Amino acid sequence: MAKPFACHAVAWRKRIIRASSFLLVFLPIFPAGIRAADNVSVLGTHPRWRVLENYQETITHDEFAHRVNDVYCTHGFAPDLIEINEKTARILMNRETQKFFWLRFAEKDDGRKSVPRLWRSAKSLPPAKPGKPLLGLKIALDPGHLGGKWAKMEERWFQVGNRLPVQEGDLTLRVARLLAPRLRELGAKVFFARNSDEPTTPKRPDDFRELARKILIKNGVPQSRIGGNVLDPNDPDKEQTIRWQSEILFYRYSEIRRRAALVNFKLHPDLVLCLHFNAEGWGDPNDPTLTETNHLHLLVNGSYLAEELEFDDERFEMIRRLLSRAYDEELPLADTIALAMARETGLPPYEYPTANTTTKVGASGYVYARNLLATRLYRCPVVYCEPYVMNSKDVFGRIQAGDYDGTRNVNGVERKSIFREYADSVVEGLVDYYSRARGNEL
Template identity: 50%
Template sequence: MFRSLATRGLAFLLLFPGLPAARALEAELPNESAANLSTLGRKPDWSELECYQASITHDEFVDLLEHVYATHGYNPELIKIEPDQVRIATTTRGTPEYFILHFAKSAADLPPIPRWWTAPNALPAATVAGAGALAGFHIALDPGHLGGSWAKMEERWFKIGDAPPVQEGDMTLRVARLLAERLQSLGAKVSLLRDKAEPLTPYRPSDFEEIARQFLIRAGVSDPRENFDGPADPEREQTVGWQREMLFYRNSEIRRRASLVNFRLQPDLVLCL
């Protein structure tokens, strides 16, 4: 059931990746949790899909669901596909509630789908190479990881002898800056998600202390250890310290970057380095 609910929520939000509802860029609350979705997940707002009514045919919906988003099957009690609509269960307790998505009668009846990015078939033909080839195109660059003083926590750090340490987050940022110059020379507007070795999320590992502990308890670790003995500790995943760090740099940070892309930058293309 846990996997079915997670697949359902994620699949339907990905089936219609268009224009998100207008709202301010917000950081997730460190102790807010949407059951069955993610430790820091928010409860889906199904009304965001209303603008996609009649924007997909029955056959296309089934094909995407079965061959892209739920290749291992789905629960027909949660996703009830009918000839002219699909009913998606939004609750699993008490009186059932459903979001109803109506299908288009045919491909010829499909309305324009709202989106902020330029669709591939709408891109102007590249008539000349060089300056101006990417004019009007907005590209966001996401230098992966954090680097700097966070590199060891991320386990993206190594050192050989007396040589300076190699930190992956610093390398991705350097590559992003070089790439930004090249893309700008071709006329593109370029946005860097981060321009220094610091996290974008306003939270830090200590903010996730309690949610990390509760996560472990729900997973069956009744009395979790507080800290772990370095990256070689075979039981590190069962400690509060490791889980809170993961919630910080892998969960909260990535969610913050996704929010920045979806609700503020809204580029045509994102390159994750």
């Protein structure tokens, strides 16, 4: 699942999420002391605008405007943030000091300078050998969440009676471990952003208690509630406690930023695959609601909210990502993987109930742009998979059946284990995409 819940079915949960999003996403954090004037998001890093000098004259006016209007800034933004002129774009670096970055456009398509980047597009890879369509491709697998003993804390846990608990972080790791050897057989170099149920970050919730307290005070939460130690996952006031806030700072913000540091500074992959399972609101995790609904969608980066673009670091990261042209690779790749997953799983496309945070992109009908930490921070193409509603009756039964070879009768239908179906369909999509892009027609 992406962010608290992809689902919007349960009214009380909706309220909590909006409140918590406000608390954590829209609160500027000013670290004490130096450079207090930068408006940086939670645990964000100060933008290094000079890096963008490397992208001068690498993009035309029309391309830039199209990316801004149709992909990245589809919800609008304050007019002083980005001003697109005929030959340049003026991008706000810091509102307090009124500093701007000036991006010069290439005059014509054929006059563009080459785009500096560490990852390689499918077309720039050498031709593949027969049977090895992924030869030389570096893929980082990012199994979403932590699972294990952290699953309850990260609210990716539910249990029906005395059946096996469902923990998203364990399911995604299982898929990643099935996927890795398959991709290696096809010639890819495969890395893991996480390969255990322990966090990648060395931090723990206690390290964030002070920051959590500041966040709550700045948002006007009464002192009496701040100190509370709520354990009940159904308590609507839980996000107004230091405990809940310090936990989410640990398992989401700190953990994903740490994985991004690993990916960006050590692994340097050509592609990151974020693996998730979706859910609909399940209510009480000890007495969850099971639903008939089941669906599939994939995410790529884009669709920034006006409030998110106010943050200097998010705006910088958006512009850098736009200029790197990650979208040109991740969109057709996401579309191709989506179609393979749809074929294999038979799932219909998920339709977000509102267009408030996402924008449908691509041609498959399954892909949305959305600004998540993971889709934004990894500096290469990122495809974020969200198949299967874990608390649908069908998927729940398949998760309980576990992993197995071949096919079995589950819920009255003969089929593969859900983990192999997931892994197989991703492999199929990657093979489709890279075979075609590298000139090895299937």
